[in-house]
Amino acid sequence: MPAIKSRRAPTKGDQREQALLDAARALFQEKSIGKVTIDELATAVGIARSGFYFYFESKQALLAALCDQSIGENDEEMAEWLDSDGHDRDALRRGLRRSLDRWRVDGRWLRELFLAPDPGPDVHAVRERFFTKNNMAFCERIRRDVAAGASVAGPPELLARMVLGLRVITFAHYFEFPEAFTEDEMLETLTEATLRMIYGTTTDQR
Amino acid sequence: MPAIKSRRAPTKGDQREQALLDAARALFQEKSIGKVTIDELATAVGIARSGFYFYFESKQALLAALCDQSIGENDEEMAEWLDSDGHDRDALRRGLRRSLDRWRVDGRWLRELFLAPDPGPDVHAVRERFFTKNNMAFCERIRRDVAAGASVAGPPELLARMVLGLRVITFAHYFEFPEAFTEDEMLETLTEATLRMIYGTTTDQR
DNA sequence: CTTTGTTTTCGACACGGTGTTGAGAATCGC
């Protein structure tokens, strides 16, 4: 039940639709979303500008579809750590590394999407869906830790959002100044900071 | 030596310039920056749209001026904590509260400015100036703590940026869902998280 | 109170991106 697309059904020109999404991914990685014109997207897949509107109602709608598509990919990244218990530093770090790898490909527009103050109703809806979903998983994890006696820094719902936000911010900074730190340094710091927020101290392990 | 303005000198119509800045502040708080048209800004101060360009080269330029103006205001907020040593939880918290109070007024556009992936060259320059300045102060503070034996979570330069980023993200979240948490809860969590990132644990005080 | 020069205002224009429409081409099932 895709409520977003401007067309209804299942045909051959769906290739074009996917092609547009792929082209968008690529273009959004070079330029900021606002600077990519619909004309560019259309030409990239070999149709006229006005033809774009057969597939999507607007750039907004395309963006929402893209975001939608990306949510699924995100789910598995953190699963390992989310399913485990206690610090499990290594699992967390692996998760963050997987996440980082995706940001290498889609970082620019992901960042723009996640941080934009008001990205139109379409995107906002999809994004909020992502956040709540992601947050629920984290909350669950944190609550389990609380039950086991962890000294968390604040209410699980808030903490979850902060942890997610910190990740986004840190990645964004890393890609803006890749020379400033090594990947390992950055991941280590992020892991450590996350654990500290939840467990109060991490000077025991490692 | 204002290098940003499109006009050279010191006259009476400077009132208009300031009026435009004030109008912009107000409008940027209601709508996202992109949605505010130059026409709106002009009409708000009672001139024709094309008259705007006498005062600023573009919305960009106005934004840069606004940002510029805001940097000074930010300086004092954290001074107390930055000048102190060790945890000094109360000073940190007071600083964060002061910061929050400013966000109450200018939060929307500050957020947009700080988080935008590429806000044109003008703004980018001003913003980077702010970040480095802010970061230097934090780095200094953290390095002093390291010297005193604090177990920081990573390289001071990175940590400083993360702490600042976390603040922005958390405030943004708070203002988007003001009902979800009380102000005190939010500030407390943010304070605690910040301290944990720097000192490893904070279960001793408070 | 003119004259002269500077400061400020604005209408008219050119440009570029968006979104719509309606007519025609391609494609597919039968």
Place this chain on the structure above:
DNA sequence: GCGATTCTCAACACCGTGTCGAAAACAAAG
């Protein structure tokens, strides 16, 4: 082959930006 759906595109209307040059407002002398 021949309808019906699926797809394509040129032409148009719209809106926001930025530029220009002519004129109005103003100030400071003369």
